[in-house]
Amino acid sequence: MATAIMMPRQGQSVESCVLVDWLVSRGDEVKEGQVLANIETDKAVFELESPAAGTIVDLFFEEGDDIPVLINIGAIGSQGEDVDDLRPDPTTLAAAQTETQTTEAPSSSALPAPSSGATAPPAAGGGGGISPRARNAAARGGVNVNTLAGTGPGGRIIERDVLNAAANMPHMNRAAAEAASQGMTAPAQGSGPGGMVLARDLKAPAEGAVGKPLSGIRKLIAGRMHQSLATTAQLTLHMSFNATAIMTCRAHVKEKGKSLGLPNITINDILAYNTVKTLVEFPEMNAHFLGNRIAQYPDVNMGIATDTERGLMVPVVHGANNLSLAEFSVKAKQILKDAQAASINPDLLSGGTFTITNMGMLGIEKFTPILNAPEVGILGVGCPHLQPVMRDGEVTHIQAITLSLTIDHQAVDGAPGARFLKELCMALETFELTTGG
C-alpha cells in the first residue's frame, strides 16, 4: 500500500503552497524523514519531509506549481505499484495550473472521481483565473488584476471583484486605464481636468529597463501596499522624544542584564513594548477599519516590520499586552529570527492589530509609513539624532528619536492620533526598566 506525499497545511490561513523544487526523482529510494522538497507559502519556505520509507513511485506536480494544501503531490511505495488512487482530482489541478502554464497535466484518464458538492472558498490572488468580462472591466477601469482576490467559483476573478476594486481607483481616461491595467502605477490625482489621471501621469519603466517578473512575495507586497494606499486615508504625524531614558536602560541591560537574568532587551523592544502599553489606553488605535464598521481589539497583536532577503515581512507578537517586557523581548527576537530564516509558522505572519516599523538603523530620521491595512495605525521609528533644546535658558543637545505615526483618517481623526503619539512619547521619556519589569 503506497503512502501519499501530501502538501502540508502550513498554518490556518494558508490555501496553497508553491513547490519550489523536488530534491528527489521518480524511482529514488527515500528514508522516512528525508527532505523531499522545498515548498513556499506566500510568506515562508519549508522543507517537506518524507512521511514513509520506500520508493518514489510518482510525483504528481512539477517545480513551480502552485498547489492547494492537503492535496497529494506524490506517492511512496514499492516500485511499479499502482498509485492512481492517490492522484489529486483534475479540477484542483486545473485551478493550480492556471498560474503556471508550463506544467504538464498529469494523465487525466487516471484521475479518481471527486465526490462532491460544495464550492471551495475563494483563493487569494485569483488562483481560479479571471473571466473575460472581468479582464475587460479591469482594462476599462485601470484595475491591476494581479492585486485582486477572486470571489467566483474556485476563486475565479469575476466582474464584481474588478468593479469593487475600481470603485476605489482614481478617475482615469481610457489610455491611462489601459496602461494602468498593464501594471503601471497611477497617482491618486492626475493632471487632467478635475484631477483625471492621464496616461502621461502614469509611471512607466524607463527605456532600457530590464524586465523582471514579480516573485510571489513581491506580488503580494505590491498588492497589499497598493491596496492600502488605494483604500485608506493616510495621515502621518511626526513627533520627537528625548531618548535619554530608553538609551540609559539599554546601556544598563547591556552592562548588567545577564546578571539580572534579563534577556537582551533592545531599544526596539522598549519602543514596541511601550507602544503596546499605550495602545491599551487608546483602543481606537488598536483596531481594524472594515469599510462599514470598525473592529477594536482587547488584545494587542504587535506586528514588527522586518526586512528579509525575500522582502518585507511582518511577524506578529500575539497578545503582547499580556507579556512582560522580558517576555516580549524573547518572543520578538524569536519571530524575527524565524522570519529571516523563512521558516516561520505562517500563522505568526498574520492577525496583527498594529504595526511598528523601524528604519533608524538605516539612518532614516523620519518617514511616512504605509498602513498595514486594515490596521488603522502604524508607527515608524527613526534614528537617534542630536536635537537642540532650551534648558535653563541655554541651548543644549539631547539624543532624540522621531516617531512617525500614520493613521487611517477614515477611522481615527488627527487629534486623537496626536494625543496617542504624545502619550507614547511621554511614556518613553519617563521609561525605567523596572516599570517595564
Next chain:
Amino acid sequence: MPKHQIVDPTQERKPGKLEFPEVPLNAYDGTIADELKNLGKDALLGMLEDMLLIREFENMLNEIKTAGVYEGVEYDHKGPAHLSMGQEASSVGQAFHLTVDDHIFGSHRSHGEILAKGMSAIRKLDDKSLLAIMKEFMGGECLSIVESNIKTSSVKDLGRQFLVYGALAEIFGRKPGFNRGLGGSMHAFFTPFGIYPNNAIVGGSADIATGAALFKKINRKPGIVIGNIGDASMGCGPVWEAINFAAMSQFTTLWEDEMKGGLPIIMNFMNNFYGMGGQTSTETMAYDVLARMGAGVNSDAMHAERVDGYNPLAVADAIKRKRAIIEKGEGPVLLDTLTYRYSGHSPSDASSYRGKDEMDLWHNVDSIEWFSGELQEAGAIDNNGLETIKRDIVSVTASACRLAADDAISPRIQASFIEDVMFSNKQRDSYDESREPELLEVGANNPRIKLLKKRSRAGIVDGKPAPKNKVIQFRDAIFEAVLHRFKEDPTLVAYGEENRDWGGAFACYRGLTEALPYHRLFNSPISEAAIVGTAVGYALEGGRVLAELMYCDFMGRAGDEIFNQMSKWQSMSAGVLEMPLVLRVSVGSKYGAQHSQDWTALCNHIPGLKICFPATPYDAKGMLNTALRGSDPVIFFESQRLYDIGELFEPEVPEGYYEVPFGPPAKRRDGSDITIITIGATLYRALQATDILEQKHGLKADVWDCRSINPLDYEPLVESVKKTGRLLLASDACERGSVMQSIAQNLSQMAFDALDAPPVVVGSRNWITPCAEMEDSFFPQPEWILDAIHEQILPLPSHLVTSNQTTGEAVRRARMGV
C-alpha cells in the same frame, strides 16, 4: 377506428382457409409480328434506339470511370456511377406506354430509367410543348449550351441531345445539369418529363412514390406513379410500410364517393437478382420468387406478376394492363420485373460473387441482341440501318461527353448557391388556388368550435392563471392553426396515428373529424417511416401535408425519411422542388425510457430542416400558422406537459390569424444579472428558479424561450449575454450533444469577451428516463439550475446545493459515459 365497421367475433373466429390468387410468371406470349401490327414499326424501332442509347450512355460512363477517356474525351469523374448495362429492356418497356403525367421514382441505378422515360416523353410531346419545356427549364441554360454546340436535325433530335447532356452534366456535377449538379448520378431527375427523384437510399423511393400517388388521388391529378426499386429493397422495413400504406383498406372501405379506390401506383421491383454482392432469391431473401410477396399484402395479391424484363414488349404489355387495373380504382400493383446487370454494383466491384458461366448465360440472351435480331428477321430494319442508328447514338453521347467534361462550357455552380436552395422560404396561402377546399362542418356547429367559444382567450384572469378547463389551451391553439390552413389550402391533408375519430392521442384534432372529409384527414398505419416518407412524396408533388408522430421517440423509425428525404430534396433538386411538409412531433414524459425523449438535437444536426418547439399557446398557434403557410419542411415539436396550459405571457391567444416568425427567441423575463435560455417545457421550471433567484438572492434573470431552434436569431441572445455576462441554458433533452450545448458553444464564441463565467448547460441526465415517480432525478429541476449557477457562475451566499453541478462531477460523468 370508425365505429360503424364492426369487428365481429363470430366472423373472426370462423374456421376456414385463405385462398390466394394466382401470381402469373412471365405470362406474356406476344410476338414481334403481333406487336409490329399493334404498335407499328416506328414504335418498335424507337424502343430499340432507346435501348441502344442507354447501353451506349452506360458504356460511356464505364469508359470514363475505368479508363478516363471516351471517344477521345479525357475526364476524371470522381463521383459514383451505378450502371445498368443489361437492364435496358426493362426501363424502355416500362416507359413505352407512360405519358408525361405518369411519374416515375427510381433508385441509385436509374440512368436507364431517366433516358427511357425522357425519350418516351420527347416522343409523345408535340414540338411546341417540348421546346417550351426546354426553354423554361432553369432559364434555358442547359438548352442553349446544347443548341450552340451541337447541330441537331429536329426538335425531337434536340430534345434527345438535351436529355443526354442534361443527365450527364448532372452526373458530372455541372451547373447546367438537371439539378445544377447538386443531385448527381444517384439523384438526377427531370420533373417536366415526369422523371421524379431517384434515390441513393435502397428502397427510398417506395414510400415517396406512394406519397406521390396519394397526392394524385386526393388532388384528382391524371397519371399513375411507378416506384422503381430494386429486389434487395424488399428487405427494407420502409418498403413494406409503403406497400401496406399504398394498399390500406380504408381507400376502398371508408373513403367517400369518387375518392373510393386504391392508390394509383405500381410498386415495380427492378429485379436484377443481386443486392450489392448478395444474391437475393437464393441467399438473402425468403421469397424465392419476388412476385410472391404481393400475395401477402391484400386479397388481390396486389395484382402481382413476374414480367420478363429482357423483353421490352412484355414489360410494355404489363404496364398497359396494370394501368387499366389502376384506372378502375383497384390499385396498387406489384411488379417483379426480372432483369440482369452486366456490370458490378459499381465500376469498383470485381463481381467476385458471381461466375462467368452465369454472366455468359445472360449475355447469350442479351435483350438488345435479341430484339435487334428479331426486328431484322421481321424486316423492320437491315444491318446498315442498325449501324446508322448506333453511329448516330455514339455521336450523341460523345457530344454530350465533350460538353459536360468541359469546365468552360459546363462550369460548377458557385458553392454559395447551395446556401440559397437549402430552404425555399416561400409564403403560400394555397398550393392550388384554382380549387375550393373540401370541408364539412367548420362553422359554429362544429363541436370543438362551439366549446372554444366559451373559453377565455386570456390565460391570466384577474391577475391569476385561469382554471385550465376555462381557457384556450395549447392543444386548442394547435387546432385553430390547423383548421385555418385546411380552410385556405385545398391540397392540405393531415394524417398520422389516430388522427381521425379519436382526434389525436392528445386531443389536438378533436373536432377535425367533423370538419373534414376522409381524404383530408385519415388514420395512418403505425408506420412512422411511411407516414413521413409518403408525406415527402405528397409535398414534392406540390401538396401541403401535415404529418404527425405520436411520440418523439418514434422518430428513429422514420430516420431515413426525416434525415435523408424530408430534409434534402429541396436542395438536391437545386430549388426545383418545394417541401411544404410540417411534421408534428410530441415529446412525452412519465412513460419511461422510450416515450420521454427530446430529440431536437438529432434534427438540428441535419441540414435542411426548420425546427421549432413552442412553449406557449400563443406561440403554438402563431408558429404553426407560419409553418403551414411556408414551403419548407418543419419539425414542429410539442411537449405533452404543456397541452393543457393557458397563455401566461401574451394578453391572449387571438381568435384570428397571426404568425409568429421562425428565428427570434422570445423574452419571458427581463433582468440584468444572468441570461437563462430554455427550450420547450423547461421554461416553466426555469421561471421557478428565476423567482427563487430574485426572492432569495436579489438577482434578476433575463429569460429567453428558444422557441425557434433552426433558424435561430442569435442577436438578442448575444445582446442579453453582453448585458448580463452570465449564461445558463436548460432543456429536457439529455445533456450530451443537446441543442443547448450548440447554443452555449455559439454564444461562447459570439460573446466571449462579455462572459463572466463559462456558459453552463443544465440538461437531463445521460440516462434512460426512469419511471414517472423518479423523473425529478432525471429532468432538470429548478434546484439544479440554482446549484449550477452557484457552482459554476456566481456563488450564491448561504445556498445549499441539492445536486452535484461541479466541474469535477461533469468530468466524472463524462469519463463514465453517463
